[in-house]
Amino acid sequence: MIFDDFLVRATLAGVGVALAAAPLGCLVVWRRMAFFGDATAHAAILGVALALLLSTSIFAGVLVVSLLMATIVSLLSGKGYAMDTLLGVMAHSSLALGLVAVSFVSGVRIDLMAYLFGDILAVGKADLAVIWGGAALVMALMGWRWSRLLTATLNADLAHASGIDPQREQLILTLSLAIVVAVALKVVGVLLIAALLIIPAATARTFSRTPEAMVVAAALVGMTAAVGGLQTAYWFDTPTGPTIVSLAAALFALAGVIANARRLLWRVMASRAGRRDASGRA
Amino acid sequence: MSLLSIAALDLALGGHLVLENVHLTLERGEIVTIVGPNGSGKTTLLKSIIGALAPQRGYIDKSPGMVIGYVPQRLHLDATLPMTVSRLMRLPRRRPRHEIETALDRAGVTQQASSQISDLSGGQFQRVLLARALLSSPDLLILDEATQGLDQQGMADFYRQIERVRHELGCAVLMVSHELHVVMRASDRVVCLNRSICCAGTPERVAASPEYRAMFGLDDEDALALYRHHHSRPSLEMSP
Known part of the structure; x- marks a missing residue:
């Protein structure tokens, strides 16, 4: 069986997460929720700790805490604190609380690094099933609600006038975010999940004319980073999660350079054409 | 039955009563403009009609199956969204493509179909939003200060477009505006809102009413100037 090869499992896991993160990452970027994604991910470590303490599944623990975190932030926002302040407080206190809670887990030796930075090479068949199940669920949710989510992202009143409840769409987005965090934990770890959401989407922006094109491009960038990062980490024996994110960052930088070079080229060509016109008239 | 009737509407935002005992009915095909000073609840009233804000008291009765087209005050599109x-x-x-073309044509932006939104001028974007609102063949077109940021010429063009649309689609138009003299000649009926409705009627009646003058701090001469202004351009007058 091909699934017996750990590198194949790792590749599939990375691709699955990249696919689910693409539409979600774009929405997060468009709605300026980058820090929200970060905070949800940070809260995941508390979920890990609670799952270990209660000996339940890590996936379930992370999902519940991430959802709880997102709900609390949604409820508290607009009650006197700025969103970024609130998220800063929640993200880091839940991370700290999670780290403290983990220290109470006796008996088992926990490799905390695996949760902070991911351990994609250790993805088992069951993990793979969870990752692809979660990714498929998120992609189905996104596909189902896409038009509504996009309209609500554009403008809340415009959504209302079209019979869309922006609050409900926000809830679906939050739920999907929690699922992706729970799923991506094994792949890149809590500290880098937000990077996997945001960097491919930001890279894709440069080359996209429509929202859907940006999602497709983000998926391609994410998959390239996952597959390429995995290979690179294998060759150079570097930590896998951070290598994947580093490669995504390199792609982002490359996209920026290409976009600027293209703009410069256009300007040069336009000014040359202008000069030719001027000399032609003279 | 009226297209829309609002009765005894109270709406509070953050514990502060923004609309109080508002009554308003709209008939099919009429153009009604809401005027009022800043913070008088104009936008809040529109938002309650589209269902974005829920009233504390009173009701908003829409005729069954009524379709609303909405053009927001100003739409900010995040630069990251292509x-x-x-x-x-x-x-x-x-x-379908032909419906989109017709709507863009009605709003006067046929050329821009494949443009990026970020490349449009303010006036073009406002027209695109109008076209989008027209797509659903609305019974009621709601415009919230849709001409904000347009120059005089752009504004006059925009209102003429609205009038044309009303004739073609037969829809009612409810709009909010700051541009008093433009409003005066573009509406069948003007409603002055200042938390509650303080006066309403034909543009001439409202312009002459003491409540209206008091609300905008106009003395008799100003009001008269306003009145003359919109009568001095008969070519732009609406047929009732």
Whole structure:
């Protein structure tokens, strides 16, 4: 069986997460929720700790805490604190609380690094099933609600006038975010999940004319980073999660350079054409 | 039955009563403009009609199956969101190409179909939003200060377009505006709102009413100037 090869499992896991993160990452970027994604991910470590303490599944623990975190932030926002302040407080206190809670887990030796930075090479068949199940669920949710989510992202009143409840769409987005965090934990770890959401989407922006094109491009960038990062980490024996994110960052930088070079080229060509016109008239 | 009737509407935002005992009815095909000072609840009233804000008291009765087209005050599109005009027109529901072309044509932005939204001028974007609102063949077109940021010429063009649309689609138009003299000649009926409705009627009646003058701090001469202004341009007058 091909699934017996750990590198194949790792590749599939990375691709699955990249696919689910693409539409979600774009929405997060468009709605300026980058820090929200970060905070949800940070809260995941508390979920890990609670799952270990209660000996339940890590996936379930992370999902519940991430959802709880997102709900609390949604409820508290607009009650006197700025969103970024609130998220800063929640993200880091839940991370700290999670780290403290983990220290109470006796008996088992926990490799905390695996949760902070991911351990994609250790993805088992069951993990793979969870990752692809979660990714498929998120992609189905996104596909189902896409038009509504996009309209609500554009403008809340415009959504209302079209019979869309922006609050409900926000809830679906939050739920999907929690699922992706729970799923991506094994792949890149809590500290880098937000990077996997945001960097491919930001890279894709440069080359996209429509929202859907940006999602497709983000998926391609994410998959390239996952597959390429995995290979690179294998060759150079570097930590896998951070290598994947580093490669995504390199792609982002490359996209920026290409976009600027293209703009410069256009300007040069336009000014040359202008000069030719001027000399032609003279 | 009226297209829309609002009765005894109270609406509070953050514990502060923004609308109080508002009564308003709209008939099919009429153009009604809401005027009022800043913070008088104009936008809040529109938002309650589209269902974005729920009233504390009173009711908003829409005739069954009424379709609303809404043009927001100003739409800020995040720079990270790539969007073409034709994609925006298909949000949230897909539409056949010819319908989109007709709507863009009605709003006077046929050339811009494949442009990026970020490349449009303020006036063009406002027209695209109008076109988008027209796509659903609305019974009621709601415009919230849709001409904000347009120059005099752009504004006059925009209102003429609205009048044309009303004739073609037979829809009622409810709009909010700051531009008093433009409003005066573009509406069948003017409603002065200052938390409650303080006066309403034909533009001439409202312009002459003491409540209206008091609300905008006009003395008799100003009001007269306003009145003359909109009568001095008969070519732009609406037929009732």
